[in-house]
Amino acid sequence: xxxxxxxxxxxxxxxxxxxxxxxxxxxxxxxxxxxxxxxxxxxxxxxxxxxxxxxxxxxxxxxxxxxxxxxxxxxxxxxxxxxxxxxxxxxxxxxxxxxxxxxxxxxxxxxxxxxxxxxxxxxxxxxxxxxxxxxxxxxxxxxxxxxxxxxxxxxxxxxxxxxxxxxxxxxxxxxxxxxxx
Numbered sequence: 308x309x310x311x312x313x314x315x316x317x318x319x320x321x322x323x324x325x326x327x328x329x330x331x332x333x334x335x336x337x338x339x340x341x342x343x344x345x346x347x348x349x350x351x352x353x354x355x356x357x358x359x360x361x362x363x364x365x366x367x368x369x370x371x372x373x374x375x376x377x378x379x380x381x382x383x384x385x386x387x388x389x390x391x392x393x394x395x396x397x398x399x400x401x402x403x404x405x406x407x408x409x410x411x412x413x414x415x416x417x418x419x420x421x422x423x424x425x426x427x428x429x430x431x432x433x434x435x436x437x438x439x440x441x442x443x444x445x446x447x448x449x450x451x452x453x454x455x456x457x458x459x460x461x462x463x464x465x466x467x468x469x470x471x472x473x474x475x476x477x478x479x480x481x482x483x484x485x486x487x488x
Contacts, residue, residue: 308367310340310360310427323438323447330433337434342427347473348376351403355468362412362465363427370460371452372427373417374468375406378476381422386469394476403469410467417462423448424472432460 311334315325329341340363352358363372375386377399388402426448436454438447455462 308338308340308364309336310342310356310363311335312342312344312356314344314346316346317444319442320444321440321442322444323440323451326438326447326451327433327440330430335430337431338429340427340429341433342425343423344470345424345472348424349471349473351400351469351471352407355407358407358411359427359465359468362414362468365412366414366463367429368461369414369463370428370432370455370458371462372465373421373423373462374425374465374470376422376424376470376472376474378472378474379422379424380474383417383419383421384424384464386466392476396471399469399471403471406469407467413466414463415466417464418456419462420449420452420456421462421464423452424474425470426452428455432458 313329315322315329317325326343329335335341342359373384375384377393378391379385386402386406390398393399432455436451436458439450441447452462
């Protein structure tokens, strides 16, 4: 089992197709996973890859993994000390380390689709549940996650993993969508 890290981008805005193309690569074996991240996310701990590998390896019955982040419109992915207006990288790095130390392997089961700023899925699952190729950016992640749930698989949040998610901090957050049009 290997976890591949990818940040797809689609000039034609067909993000679902870009996700599917990542899985179609011969580099990705059926037992492998892909960790997808948005381009505006940042890992804040030096051994995040080792931690994620430990979690995934111990929980291979999970359909999709996600984590906490600094800014999200999805309450289920907000950590206990959610502080979306904090601009100090140092604060976020210290908080990521705190969560990693106190919740390293802890998981919470989620029962609905969430934001796709970071998620991990296995190729053998993707072979049965593809990303919708709608030609759009928004909702591709949530439609895919609903397919995970409909297949009876779990979506789990890794409580000890926290990423910085810029999420339009200076542009006004959820309301700003010019870049998506």
